[in-house]
Each structure stands twice: as structure tokens, then as C-alpha cells.
Amino acid sequence: MPAPRAYTAILAWLEDQLRTGVISVGEKLPGERHLAEQFEISRASVREAIRVLDAMGLVRSATGSGPSAGAVVISEPSTALAWALRMHIATQALPIGDIVEARLLLETQAALESEKRPDSPERRRILEEAAQLLDEMDTPGLPADRFHESDAQFHILLTSLAGNVVVETMMASLREATIGYVQETVSGLESWPEVSCTLQEQHRGVLQAVRERRGEDAAEALRHHITWFYGLSDHR
Amino acid sequence: MPAPRAYTAILAWLEDQLRTGVISVGEKLPGERHLAEQFEISRASVREAIRVLDAMGLVRSATGSGPSAGAVVISEPSTALAWALRMHIATQALPIGDIVEARLLLETQAALESEKRPDSPERRRILEEAAQLLDEMDTPGLPADRFHESDAQFHILLTSLAGNVVVETMMASLREATIGYVQETVSGLESWPEVSCTLQEQHRGVLQAVRERRGEDAAEALRHHITWFYGLSDHR
DNA sequence: CCCGCACTGTGGTCTGACCACAGTGGTCAG
DNA sequence: CTGACCACTGTGGTCAGACCACAGTGCGGG
Known part of the structure; x- marks a missing residue:
């Protein structure tokens, strides 16, 4: 148990959500602030998770508001x-x-x-x-x-x-x-x-x-x- | 020109350092605070870069002090x-x-x-x-x-x-x-x-x-x- | 001489704040 | 009624500053 980093909770959660089909490609993740509250971690840690997912080609995040904004699950390996x-x-x-x-x-x-x-x-x-x-x-x-x-x-x-x-x-x-x-x-x-x-x-x-x-x-x-x-x- | 994220500067810098051999596997990266100052970005952004590198198997960071601490370049693809x-x-x-x-x-x-x-x-x-x-x-x-x-x-x-x-x-x-x-x-x-x-x-x-x-x-x-x-x- | 502990610097996390951006919905002139 | 306009709102992006746990370092006392 050498230090499970805070943001790994989100990665594990997303993997599960994807495997069970609760979330699939094209859908939006909850907002960063919402995720932070849900996992009881800071927004900074949430952002680290999003960054990792982004670097893996699993998520694309966009600023602004409306349906096109936020972190969207993609699949561009x-x-x-x-x-x-x-x-x-x-x-x-x-x-x-x-x-x-x-x-x-x-x-x-x-x-x-x-x-x-x-x-x-x-x-x-x-x-x-x-x-x-x-x-x-x-x-x-x-x-x-x-x-x-x-x-x-x-x-x-x-x-x-x-x-x-x-x-x-x-x-x-x-x-x-x-x-x-x-x-x-x-x-x-x-x-x-x-x-x-x-x-x-x-x-x-x-x-x-x-x-x-x-x-x-x-x-x-x-x-x-x-x-x-x-x-x-x-x-x- | 769609929003070059702040942390990408570090990724680009590291790639260059690696290609030119200034930094090679096994060596340590400068401390997070030092990098933040060097690139004139916040430590949070530096950490996002490190997170990405970590997720790619290019870096392993450890707490503590001394030679074993800090972000070390590895290569575990x-x-x-x-x-x-x-x-x-x-x-x-x-x-x-x-x-x-x-x-x-x-x-x-x-x-x-x-x-x-x-x-x-x-x-x-x-x-x-x-x-x-x-x-x-x-x-x-x-x-x-x-x-x-x-x-x-x-x-x-x-x-x-x-x-x-x-x-x-x-x-x-x-x-x-x-x-x-x-x-x-x-x-x-x-x-x-x-x-x-x-x-x-x-x-x-x-x-x-x-x-x-x-x-x-x-x-x-x-x-x-x-x-x-x-x-x-x-x-x- | 050796043991132990305060010191110091590292990454890990959190808080709270501000910004730019892009839809939303209302307002107001035509 | 219709259209252009604009303040509002919520999103991610960034930042500053603080505190914590951890592990070497080195000083001090035994």
C-alpha cells in the first residue's frame, strides 16, 4: 500500500463505469467540481486524473458551457x-x-x-x-x-x-x-x-x-x- | 493556437532534453518548485506535466529527500x-x-x-x-x-x-x-x-x-x- | 564511537480565488 | 412579432499559498 494517489480513485471509477457500460464513448463526465465533491478530493487532484485520461486519449476537455463543454469520453488511442x-x-x-x-x-x-x-x-x-x-x-x-x-x-x-x-x-x-x-x-x-x-x-x-x-x-x-x-x- | 496548455511546455522541454541527451534515463528532474519558477507557471501545472509523464511510464516520483527522492526519468513503456x-x-x-x-x-x-x-x-x-x-x-x-x-x-x-x-x-x-x-x-x-x-x-x-x-x-x-x-x- | 532526534527539502494534497470562454436567456429596438 | 444584442452562468485553465508525510542529513548527547 505505498501511497495510493488521490486521483487514482477517479481512474479506477472510470474504468469500472466504462466496463459496465454506465458511461460510454461520446458521453460527458461530471464537472470537475462535482467529481471533487463526490470523491472527497480537491479539484486539483481531479484535474490530475483528467490530465492523465487526456494524455491517454480517453477524454477530451473543452472550456465554455453547454453540451460541447466539459470532459467528454473519446477513444483515440x-x-x-x-x-x-x-x-x-x-x-x-x-x-x-x-x-x-x-x-x-x-x-x-x-x-x-x-x-x-x-x-x-x-x-x-x-x-x-x-x-x-x-x-x-x-x-x-x-x-x-x-x-x-x-x-x-x-x-x-x-x-x-x-x-x-x-x-x-x-x-x-x-x-x-x-x-x-x-x-x-x-x-x-x-x-x-x-x-x-x-x-x-x-x-x-x-x-x-x-x-x-x-x-x-x-x-x-x-x-x-x-x-x-x-x-x-x-x-x- | 487553440489553447496550448501550460504544462505542455514541460513535456516539450523534456522531449528535447532527452533527444539531445542532456537528460537520460536514471537521472533526476529538477524539483517541482524549481521547474515552476523556470517555466513561469504554477506548481499545479508542473504537477500536471509530471502526472502525464508518470502515466506514460517516463518518470517515477518519490517523496522524501536525498538522491532517491524527486522525479526520476525511467523508461517503462x-x-x-x-x-x-x-x-x-x-x-x-x-x-x-x-x-x-x-x-x-x-x-x-x-x-x-x-x-x-x-x-x-x-x-x-x-x-x-x-x-x-x-x-x-x-x-x-x-x-x-x-x-x-x-x-x-x-x-x-x-x-x-x-x-x-x-x-x-x-x-x-x-x-x-x-x-x-x-x-x-x-x-x-x-x-x-x-x-x-x-x-x-x-x-x-x-x-x-x-x-x-x-x-x-x-x-x-x-x-x-x-x-x-x-x-x-x-x-x- | 554509536545511537537518536531535530532539521531540511522533497513530493502530495488542499483551499480558495481569478480568468477566459461559450452557450443561455432575456431585453429591447425595429 | 422578429431579430440582434448583451449580461448571466457554469465550464475548464491557471494561479498563489498553505499544510502534511516522508526520508535522508547531520548534529548532538550518551
Whole structure:
């Protein structure tokens, strides 16, 4: 019993409320002052709990009044995980190489899995959106950061075809967390136009393989695509 | 420009300090009062930042005085991620089925990868430890929760053989986050002694395959092991 | 020499206050 | 009656200052 912090009461309470379905995504939490009274802790402690929930992507709080104000339960694990990942990468506890490898693993397996998924409007919509993204990325003179953002989005879309929310979330987190490093690498590259062109060719190859349900081909193309690009950086 | 919260200054500062190596794991942060003065924010805001970092597994703070007191930079992503995962599972945004599938994916791929890793004292130590865990789990009358804890530890150890910290971390998080659900499922099982016996047989089979570098066999055994056990629950 | 206790600085918590913000509802001019 | 306007109210965001428990530190007495 080493010091159960005051705010943990709220976290435990929320978890229970969520599990039992009393509160679900989209609903509002009671006001901070109300929670403080209810748990007999200070508002400062309540706020610490809210901060933690916010950092986890479980809650979004807004000022003002009316229905849109207050702490609303959301579920955005990927942005929160991405943030946490970035910080842990900064500590150098998580080597970039391992990140890339993990990402490769998730993405190739997702490609293999998506091969087996039945056709659906959802699937067609995703493929369509992915194709559009690629087209946008062909825009001449597109800023590198826009390119990378669309690039990340493209990969996440492909992963989502596997239909596994958890895998998709992990992919999104890894991607968002590393996008800064990607930009850093590329900014030191003189041959960016050629590189982006090659990347686009690879993207189209992957998309084509996925569309035609050639899972093995897609996975292999992804592997080549990712390792090739990662090889451009100096990994110091 | 929508309201940059006061405490984000500290988060950004810490990330920078970590990336540039000014601060690294194991070192202490300045005191809360000092940080408050340095960033010209209130101590309450500083504490919110520390809370967030704490929730992310980046910092551990302790009371008292001397070198052991204060906020120390650590790097324990797995416990933090596990906590976040559990909460998001509670919101039902992350279906258990997807969690199990993701875990299966990571673990089988890790088994395939570990096949290729060279021998090393590290590897031998891990295999030894895994074997010991299995022996402990054979103890008659072992409480179910102890069994599951060792079980989780066993799987994480196997995953660590692949030598990828990120994959290992994700596995550990998934495992820790779901352990509660596992216990819930098992507690409604009357044939637990038989089940645990079967699980142990499967564990030994997996360990044997890994030890002998039969990656495919290990992966297949893991797949069977996990899907079989997951099949015992009713997935409502 | 060693034991014990006051001292000091740390995080943990609380109180009470003020601010900016955004809906709400009333008022008043047209 | 209709519309624009504005004070009101409740929300989160921030702050200042205080007190507590805790754990090392170091001085003092035995």
C-alpha cells in the first residue's frame, strides 16, 4: 500500500463505469467540481486524473458551457500512443531500428491477412481513398511534410484493410511517432525528387498487389519498400 | 493556437532534453518548485506535466529527500501502455478478439525471427528462465492468478528472444492488459486443473521447438495454444 | 564511537480565488 | 412579432499559498 494517489480513485471509477457500460464513448463526465465533491478530493487532484485520461486519449476537455463543454469520453488511442512512443524513443530505450522492424512486421502481416478478407463497400472505399492519396502525392512541388503525412496515411489505410483495430492502432502510432525522424532524414537528402518518385512507384506496386489480392506480393513489396527507404538514413 | 496548455511546455522541454541527451534515463528532474519558477507557471501545472509523464511510464516520483527522492526519468513503456490499453478495451473501442489476434501475430512472428538469432549467453539465460517458470507452474495447488502471471511472463520471455524491444514491449502490454480478462474467463471454468495441464503441455512443446530452432513449429504450436485457450471463453 | 532526534527539502494534497470562454436567456429596438 | 444584442452562468485553465508525510542529513548527547 505505498501511497495510493488521490486521483487514482477517479481512474479506477472510470474504468469500472466504462466496463459496465454506465458511461460510454461520446458521453460527458461530471464537472470537475462535482467529481471533487463526490470523491472527497480537491479539484486539483481531479484535474490530475483528467490530465492523465487526456494524455491517454480517453477524454477530451473543452472550456465554455453547454453540451460541447466539459470532459467528454473519446477513444483515440493512436495519437496518445504515438506521443508516448515518441517520448520513449527520445529516451533511446526504443531503438529506431526495432521500431521499423515492428512496423514492417505489422504491415506485412496485415497485407497477408487482408488478402483473405471478403469484398465489401468498406474495402472498396479504402482502396479508392488510398489511390486518391497517391495521386495527390504526385502533385509537383508538394512540400515534403505533406508528402510524408499522406504517405503515413496511405500505409495506415492499407493496414486497416486487415480489419484489426488493434493492429491498425499500433501501426498508426508507430507511424505518427516516427514521422519526425523521417522528415529529419529526408531533409538531409539532396535527391529527394528522385527518391519520392521511386517511393511512389513502390506505393503503386503495393496498392496494385493488395487490390488484386496478391498478399504475398504485397508483403514482399512492402518489405522492399520499407527496408529500402530505411536504408537511406545513416542509422547513427 | 487553440489553447496550448501550460504544462505542455514541460513535456516539450523534456522531449528535447532527452533527444539531445542532456537528460537520460536514471537521472533526476529538477524539483517541482524549481521547474515552476523556470517555466513561469504554477506548481499545479508542473504537477500536471509530471502526472502525464508518470502515466506514460517516463518518470517515477518519490517523496522524501536525498538522491532517491524527486522525479526520476525511467523508461517503462509496457506498464504504461498496458494501463492505457486496458482503459481503451473498457471503452469497447478495442475488441478482445482483435487484441488476441494482434498478440498472436506478434508472438508467432517473434518465434520465427528468434529462430535466426545466433546463440548467446543471453539466449541461454532466457531459455533457462522460461524452463524454470514452467516448472514453477507445475506446482500442485498453485493459485490461478500466480499461474497466469507466470504464464504471461513465459510468453514475454519467448518474445524477447527475437531481440526486438518494441515487439517485446507491445507483447508485454497486450498481455498485461488482458490478464484480467483471462482470469475472469478461467474463474468461470470448472475444469481448470485439466485445462492448466493441457496448457503446460503446450507450453513445453513451444519451448522445445524454440530451443531447437524449429521456428515454424514453434509458431504453429503458439497459434494452436492461443486460439485453443481463447476458444474456451464465450466471447460475449 | 554509536545511537537518536531535530532539521531540511522533497513530493502530495488542499483551499480558495481569478480568468477566459461559450452557450443561455432575456431585453429591447425595429 | 422578429431579430440582434448583451449580461448571466457554469465550464475548464491557471494561479498563489498553505499544510502534511516522508526520508535522508547531520548534529548532538550518551
